[in-house]
Amino acid sequence: MTNPLQNAEWPRREGLAALTAALGADNMRWVGGAVRDTLLGVDVHDVDCATIHTPDQVIDLCREAGIRTVPTGIDHGTITAILEDGPVEVTTLRRDVATDGRRATVSFATEWRDDAARRDFTINALYAHPETLEISDYFTGLDDLAKRRVRFIGDARQRIAEDHLRILRYYRFQARFGAELDKEAEEACADLSATLKGLSRERVADELLKLLSLPDPGATLERMFDRAVLRVILPETALRHVEQLRELIEREAEQGFAADPIRRLATLLPPSPDVAEGVAARLRLSRAQRAQLVSASERLGHDISSHKVLAYELGTAFAVDRLLLLGEDATTIADWQAPTFPLKxxxxxxxxxxxxxxxxxxxxxxxxxxxxxxxxxxxxxxxxxxxxxxxxxxxx
Known part of the structure; x- marks a missing residue:
């Protein structure tokens, strides 16, 4: 069988060749999303690298090769190499020493399998040699990838106990890549969903918005609601809101609008500015995200008989949100430029x-x-x- 990595563009980038020369091809592997997405035929955006070198060694070797580095996550072994064709995160092989569900204490490792064993899902633990592009698969990730199955490495409950955020990551990856449900993962995520309460609000919001940004997360959100996972992070959401989300997703696709996570979050909530303010504060959304969510929550209290008037008063982006949420045709203002009032x-x-x-x-x-x-x-x-x-x- 042909290895799709052999025909991919990104492994041939000049910057990656320079990084390989600096670290040594046998001392490093491409890992994670770039490998997984290439095998799935999905566009690759970020490239990550695992290496047996310690962070200090990575910095020294890159400096000798004229490659600038930034210690973006040095406490966890990650150095970012700044290359002409994009940054690459270079992380020393690691193994978990202690975990509490929110953060992990790690030590550096020397075996690729040890590093793979601490990753979350089998499909994210695929390593590729930078020159031969031979794939190392320690936990049958290739088989899971072929079946479009998102499966935890090892015992699902243990992996979730190590980092509770993996519950939301599971649903996000399942919505993005999954077809065949993994029963063990589904049961573990539902049974341990209460542990999400102990996570930082920023981490929860980041994962939730990433999930809502996917092309069609409707079925996954419905499953999260049915299994009482969604109510842990969004207790305001009722079944009708999940059904409305699926309708919104269809409407966005029909009218040619890109997915917007805040617009979709709005449809998961009652149309109440007070509720929107509360959720925005709880999830610690940015000021711009809060303003968008609150505007969308006011959708029932505004005259929408003239779409252009609505766009003039609210701004086109906020007006599009309201029209889509109300089941209206927002294409009428998609490219409309509001005129300037000609009186001073x-x-x-x-x-x-x-x-x-x-x-x-x-x-x-x-x-x-x-x-x-x-x-x-x-x-x-x-x-x-x-x-x-x-x-x-x-x-x-």
């Missing part, structure tokens, strides 16, 4: 109104009428201004 306060002052609150009030009144009339040309704006000035008692 100076023009009102020039018509005899003293600078101050009257100018601001008249400006707002004219803009509201301009928006309601569908953004007419400037001559109509001047006519509207005249009407408002006359009504306010100013000379038009």
């Amino acid at each position: 306060g100076g023009a009102i002052v020039a018509r005899g109104v003293a600078a101050g609150p009257d100018v601001a009030r008249i400006l707002q009144l004219v803009e509201k009428r301009w928006v309601r009339e569908g953004f007419p040309a400037e001559d109509r704006v001047q006519a509207l201004l005249g009407e408002e000035l006359e009504q306010a008692g100013f000379s038009a």
Whole structure:
């Protein structure tokens, strides 16, 4: 059988060749996502490397080869090599010494199998020699990959006890790659779901949003709800919300909109700004993410009869969210550029109104009428201004 790595572009990158020369081909392996995704025919974005060298040795060897490094995770053995064709994380072989479900204490190892044994899933423990591209598979990951089965390495419950986040990682990988469900993994994730409460909010949010960013995570979220896993991290979610998510995913695909994790999160929650604020705080979302989630939660309290007016008032991105969540056709504003209101306060002052609150009030009144009339040309704006000035008692 032909090894897909032999025909892949990324193993032939000049930067990776330079890194291989610096570390020595027999002292390193490509590992994880790049290997897995190539075998699945999925585009590769990041390349990771495992090595028998210690972090200090990696830094020294790269320096001698003229490769700049950054100690991005040196406490856990990871150095990032900065290459012309993209950064590569270089991690020393490791084995777990102690774990508490949130973080692990590791020691460096010298055997590839020891390093593979501490990884989460069999499909993520595939190593490729940088020159021959021969694949090393210590836990039947190739067979699981062929069956599209996401399976923990060793005992699922033990692996989850080592790092509780692996529950959410399992669902994300299952949604992305899985076809055949692994019963042991499914049962372990459901039985140990309460352990997710002990994780940092940032880690939970990161995994949840990654899951929601996938093309079609609907079935996986429904399974998480049925197994009472989802309620641990999103107790606000009801069955109808999960069903609405699946409808939203279909709507996004039909109308040609890319997946948006915050929009999808919004449909998993009641349409309440207070709920949205609470979830945003609990998950420690960014300010921009919080604003988007709250805006989406207000979808029932806004006039949507004119999509362009909605886009003008909210901004196109927020308007698209609301329309999709309400089952409307958002393509009407997908490429629409909101016009600029062609009236400034100076023009009102020039018509005899003293600078101050009257100018601001008249400006707002004219803009509201301009928006309601569908953004007419400037001559109509001047006519509207005249009407408002006359009504306010100013000379038009």
